[in-house]
Amino acid sequence: MLSPSDDSLSSDSEVLEIPFISRYRAGVYECTAANEIAVDTQTVELTVNYPPSVSDGRDVGVTLGQRGVLQCEADAVPEADFEWYRDDRRIFSDFDGIEIEDAGAFSKLTFFNVSEADYGNYTCVAINKLGSANTSIILYGKFQWLLVSVKSVWSLFTILRLGEVVRIFFP
Numbered sequence: 001m002l003s004p005s006d007d008s009l010s011s012d013s014e015v016l017e018i019p020f021i022s023r024y025r026a027g028v029y030e031c032t033a034a035n036e037i038a039v040d041t042q043t044v045e046l047t048v049n050y051p052p053s054v055s056d057g058r059d060v061g062v063t064l065g066q067r068g069v070l071q072c073e074a075d076a077v078p079e080a081d082f083e084w085y086r087d088d089r090r091i092f093s094d095f096d097g098i099e100i101e102d103a104g105a106f107s108k109l110t111f112f113n114v115s116e117a118d119y120g121n122y123t124c125v126a127i128n129k130l131g132s133a134n135t136s137i138i139l140y141g142k143f144q145w146l147l148v149s150v151k152s153v154w155s156l157f158t159i160l161r162l163g164e165v166v167r168i169f170f171p
Contacts, residue, residue: 023050023077051131052076057124061142068111070137072124075105080126082107087121111139 009018009025014033018025026048032041055073062068074080082102084091091109093100099110107126111118119141125134 018046021048023048026077047077049077049130052080052126052128052133054124054126054133054135057135057137059138059140061140062111062114063142064114064116066114068114068118068139070109070122070124070139072107072109072126072135072137073105074107074126074133076126076128076130078128079104080128083125083127084109085123085125091122114139116141 009016011017016029016031026046028043028045030041030043032039034040052074053076057070057072060068060070070084072082072084074082082100084100084107091098091100097112099108099112101108101110107124109122109124119139122137122139123134124137125132
């Protein structure tokens, strides 16, 4: 056996038994036959199929009007397909300023201009022929404060927060 290296997996017969097969037993195995005339070595790649497992989703804070990206990662063989949901509604790419981009074990849900209606709980589902797994990711508002005017130490501060004027008085 070449990879994964495990000295406990060897055989002096024409059969190699691999007990308790798991994804960690996948790899390239080598078989060598020898007699008085010659030595022959052959390799075979063992693929172990398994259902998806997904990494925990990381919640994302985004300011209104900015770009927001939710990311999902899945480990699976065969490779997983991804689906995104908001509540019970499936989300498709190029819908309401949203793009879904899948690349191997990763999927990204991109909002090009986040609105108040976009904030909420999203679910990434990874699926292959052996099963599925999911994770939830929250897109939440990240507030940006902008100081507009200051008159004096005893003055009125006008602060803009999400288009709303809030006045704070200091004695």
